[in-house]
Amino acid sequence: MEADDLSLVARARAGEGEAFRVLVVRYQRKVYAVALGIVKDRDQAWDVAQEAFVRVHRGLDGFKGESSFSTWVLRIATHIAIDQVRHERASRRESVDEVRESDLGGAGDGILATSLGADPHANALRRELLGKIEEALAALPAQHRTILVLRELEGLSYEELAVRLEIPKGTVMSRLFHARKKMQALLRGYAGLGGDAGGPKDPQEEEGP
Amino acid sequence: MSRECLGFAPMLSARPGELGAADEEALRRHLAGCDACQARLADGAAAAGLVAEGLLAAAARVDLAPLADEVMARVGRRGLAGALRWLARHRAVAAATALAPAALALGLVLYFGGEADVAPLAGEVEVVAEGFAPVVLTGEEGPVVLLGEAAEGS
DSSP, X not given: OOOOHHHXXXXXXXXXXXXXXXXXXXXXXXXXXXXXXXXXXHHHHHHHHHHHHHHHHHTXXXXXXXXXXXXXXHHHHHHHHHHHHTTOOOSXXXXXXXXXXXXXXXXXXXXXXXXXXXXXXXOHHHHXXXXXXXXXXXXXXXXXXXXXXXXXXXXXXXXXXXXXXXXXXXXXXXXXXXXXXXXXXXXXHHTTSSSOTTOOOOGGGXXXX | OOTHHHHHGGGGGOOTTSSOHHHHHHHHHHHHTOHHHHHHHHHHHHXXXXXXXXXXXXXXTSOOHHHXXXXXXXXXXXXXXXXXXXXHHOHHHHHHHHHHXXXXXXXXXXXXXXXXXXXXXXXXXXXXXXXXXXXXXXXXXXXXXXXXXXXXXX
């Protein structure tokens, strides 16, 4: 039977290296995936994941188990990843947060839903798009990548996103809206349904989370 | 599409309970009469999970086995560094640790030194054996044996 996280943490805290290795192996895929989504570079994501686990080990004595071990690890990883992309700045902050009328003029609204169908897991197009997610995320501004990853992969709520990103809840909602809209436009493009895939992005929208 | 959509579009990705009751009710009423927002909602639902699934799939294509080794190697080094930091914080223990060899040496000297007092070597002793005449000198550094040829007839 597999040991649970807390008992492994206790053993690792007592100096049992193998227990900590089990925890690393157990969560390295998710930690790497979160890092990759935010920093968009595989080597950088590797470094972020490695640093996250080292910091986790350093902080074992302070881990009280108030949140789950996986939540704690992912929080540390996202902090490191966000720090890595903070230098991605832009002069037009409003472009990633404000919702304007022009943002709602998408002629493609609804096409993705129609094409992906009612049973997404049995859909060939969905499988094809899954292979494009890394590329699509890399085409988004850092703030959009970050909030999408935190929402989708970590499953954070609006309130948790507001705390983690240190922005108001209203900004969380509008930023998520923009991030999703751009992601959907890219996916429509990959699917040949009309969209932004492969198109030039506005470099001014690049900015830190 | 109406200007109302500007306010409601950001609410479309909310999970149950994330909006206040008033906002939820207002969104429900808006959706009932807005085809554009219904289409946006449907797109969001269709694409739900793609980011998470896609990233985990991308991570699964990477051989992450060396990552654990690298982490453990760094953690091991930190373990040693941590021990040194701990000693630095606990100077009394560090001092005791550092002085332990000296204390042990002192103890040995006192113990064996006491025995030496019982039968002290003093002066010069000459021993003749098989043609050699070892001369044992006792100085401050301890006994020194000098080997020399024995004198004829001795």
